[in-house]
Amino acid sequence: MASIAPFIGAIFMAKPNLKSETIKVQSLPSGDTLNIRVFKFVGSGKNKVYVQANIHGPELTGVLVAKKLVEYVKSNGGNFSELIVVPSCNPMGLNSQFIGQQIGYVNQLTGKNWNRIYPDLSVGINQKKITLSKFKKELKANLKAKLSQAVDLETKLGLTLLNLSFNADIVLDLHTVWGKAPHYVYCYPEYLGQAKKFGIKNIFLLSENEFFGVFDEANLYPYLKFKSWIKDFRLPKQVYTVEFGSDCSLDEENIEKSWQELKCFLQVQAVLWGKTKLTSINYDICLNKNYVYYYAAAGGLLIWKKKPGEYISSGEVIGEIHSLDLSLPTKVIAKHHGKLMIQFNAVAVHQGQQTCKVMTEIKKEKHG
Numbered sequence: 001m002a003s004i005a006p007f008i009g010a011i012f013m014a015k016p017n018l019k020s021e022t023i024k025v026q027s028l029p030s031g032d033t034l035n036i037r038v039f040k041f042v043g044s045g046k047n048k049v050y051v052q053a054n055i056h057g058p059e060l061t062g063v064l065v066a067k068k069l070v071e072y073v074k075s076n077g078g079n080f081s082e083l084i085v086v087p088s089c090n091p092m093g094l095n096s097q098f099i100g101q102q103i104g105y106v107n108q109l110t111g112k113n114w115n116r117i118y119p120d121l122s123v124g125i126n127q128k129k130i131t132l133s134k135f136k137k138e139l140k141a142n143l144k145a146k147l148s149q150a151v152d153l154e155t156k157l158g159l160t161l162l163n164l165s166f167n168a169d170i171v172l173d174l175h176t177v178w179g180k181a182p183h184y185v186y187c188y189p190e191y192l193g194q195a196k197k198f199g200i201k202n203i204f205l206l207s208e209n210e211f212f213g214v215f216d217e218a219n220l221y222p223y224l225k226f227k228s229w230i231k232d233f234r235l236p237k238q239v240y241t242v243e244f245g246s247d248c249s250l251d252e253e254n255i256e257k258s259w260q261e262l263k264c265f266l267q268v269q270a271v272l273w274g275k276t277k278l279t280s281i282n283y284d285i286c287l288n289k290n291y292v293y294y295y296a297a298a299g300g301l302l303i304w305k306k307k308p309g310e311y312i313s314s315g316e317v318i319g320e321i322h323s324l325d326l327s328l329p330t331k332v333i334a335k336h337h338g339k340l341m342i343q344f345n346a347v348a349v350h351q352g353q354q355t356c357k358v359m360t361e362i363k364k365e366k367h368g
Helices: 002-012 061-076 132-149 153-165 189-198 215-225 252-268
Strands: 017-027 033-042 048-053 082-086 170-177 184-187 202-205 238-246 281-287 291-295 300-304 317-322 330-333 338-343 354-360 363-367
Touching: 017 153, 048 061, 048 153, 061 082, 061 170, 061 238, 061 252, 082 153, 132 153, 132 215, 153 215, 170 215, 170 252, 184 189, 189 202, 189 238, 189 252, 189 281, 215 238, 238 252, 281 354, 300 330
Parallel strands: 048 082, 048 170, 170 238, 184 202, 202 281
Antiparallel strands: 017 033, 033 082, 184 238, 281 363, 291 354, 300 317, 317 330, 338 354
16 A cells, blocks of 8 residues: 555545745836746645756756746645745746857856855854754844845845755755766755656766855854764755756757656655656766866867767877967866866857866676
């Protein structure tokens, strides 16, 4: 009976209640306003789940994946106490274009990366022996105080999104990559086992000692920072950043693939009804510090000889940079044994410009 319990539950459980609201984030010189649309389901299950997408304007696949999640739960229900979905959490980034090209990776008013706007909520909290529940209350009070005092757009947006995700047990930030890339996941090492439930081959492990103002870090770094002071320490939530391939385009096949990966994870977590069986996967796992950039050795036109997701060997020629004179092309030579993950969009490259990212010192693990 245990194996069919989720399906019986789906039949007899009432559909969760859905509320939609908008949160104003910016008024424009024209008098118009930009808002975040928030979908909130309230159910009778255990976990609270938060899903956001599109903090970077050109990263569009996650918007439609999040929309599919809303539509799926409306039709099929789910097993959660609360599900908050924000398909596009940054209208400023989404609306940023130049001659028809999506450019909303940074705030055009300041040049700051939209995924570096989240503060460390533990700043201002004194180090002292404390229980996890009391520490969470101090973090929440700090968050509310900072949000009430926030003036600049970036800080206000970052705090608004952290406020929406604060009480969640599972937090998902959906992205794509500036360039061409396979799918991959970021998580902290404590949740590697759960991260495998997306069925995504490539996984990067974050360091608990680093903080760059990224959303996943901002949700957990304060707890890790105070780890030795919290008497009953444990990480209070699972947090994942999921990269669904390439940016600036929408492909039905990739959208469906991405949705199936998200649905698989949420079904394994018993948040959605049903069951998805993971196929046998050989995972490639890498510490984030070993995810390295390559830079152009010369200016010119870059032609790749390897594709994103392909393994490379140290010394292998993986591309060529052709100059505008008659000289021989400059070879792009792999410096590592690893996997070519991202090929950035620029093909007319300047000397010293980032060209790609490579997964190095890969640890292989099998599932299934």
